[in-house]
Amino acid sequence: MKTIIALWLSFLAFSQAAELKFKELTQDVNAPADARTVTADFSFTNDTGKPVTISKSDPGCSCLKVEISGGKLKYGPGESGTLRATFDLGNFSGTVDKVIGLWLDDDSSATPTMRLTVRIHIPVLVVMEPAKTLSWTVGEKPAPQTIHIRMAEGESIRVTGVKSSSPNFVCEIKTVEEGKKYDLVVSPQDTATPGMTVIRVETDCKVDKHKTQQAFGVVRKASAQAATNP
Incomplete structure (x- = not known):
């Protein structure tokens, strides 16, 4: 039993080793009728016991631009940062969801480690x-x-x-x-x-x-x- 518990704790620690704790995984943004762009800031902290590196971010759409704390991608234990998503409203209207994929450390390129959602509410006049x-x-x-x-x-x-x-x-x-x-x-x-x-x-x-x-x-x-x- 002790061996099973030890293995489980080891697995749990490993599964949490490459995680950043985000204050919110979904941001709701209300766009003014005359706005051309809107931004959403996702604040995060590395609350693990080891450095975490953001190896890749993918906004999934040319209408979305992602910037991470002035280009800083590696965060030591306890360090915090901000991911800023800037959305070009273009001809969009109504409620639009855009998902940002984040890959951490050496995770598989097939699936992002985390997903963040920007939900934009655009007035329909x-x-x-x-x-x-x-x-x-x-x-x-x-x-x-x-x-x-x-x-x-x-x-x-x-x-x-x-x-x-x-x-x-x-x-x-x-x-x-x-x-x-x-x-x-x-x-x-x-x-x-x-x-x-x-x-x-x-x-x-x-x-x-x-x-x-x-x-x-x-x-x-x-x-x-x-x-x-x-």
């Missing part, structure tokens, strides 16, 4: 419902479909124009409530062949990144499953 993509099947009746556009609570944003990239799709904006609600009605001229359009919806939003919205119209071939299961 112009909401398109139920979805941004309208779809028709080749050969079906080219009936019009509608995307409902509404502005975020407390915002007054007018739709000023709409443009389709394909002449086969006719787009029309109908005002439901000025500055608050609009309907985008899309009608394909025909559905004889597959095709698509990118629809640009222009608004007078004061925040540049929210000023132009995109929607899509697609005529698709029927799937094999649908064809065999009418």
Whole structure:
């Protein structure tokens, strides 16, 4: 029994030898509507009895930049540091999760030792419902479909124009409530062949990144499953 306990304690010590203790493994960040980037700081401490080296970090996305305490990667027992994640908001909206992988010491390159999550909450000023993509099947009746556009609570944003990239799709904006609600009605001229359009919806939003919205119209071939299961 003593041998088993000793082996277990030895395994436990080994499993904790290459760990950094992070104050939080997930950071929630609320981005201002006009922000272009946001940052999240993950503070950590080496509370093991041996030095720990961060051998690799992988943000998993070109939109995320990772910096670790000015380039310091080796931490002795009791030393602390900070990992800063800078997220380029680009055209993202809503809630976005980005995961950072950390490899410590000589761990296998296949799997990170630790994972940190940056959860960014990005305001959606112009909401398109139920979805941004309208779809028709080749050969079906080219009936019009509608995307409902509404502005975020407390915002007054007018739709000023709409443009389709394909002449086969006719787009029309109908005002439901000025500055608050609009309907985008899309009608394909025909559905004889597959095709698509990118629809640009222009608004007078004061925040540049929210000023132009995109929607899509697609005529698709029927799937094999649908064809065999009418």
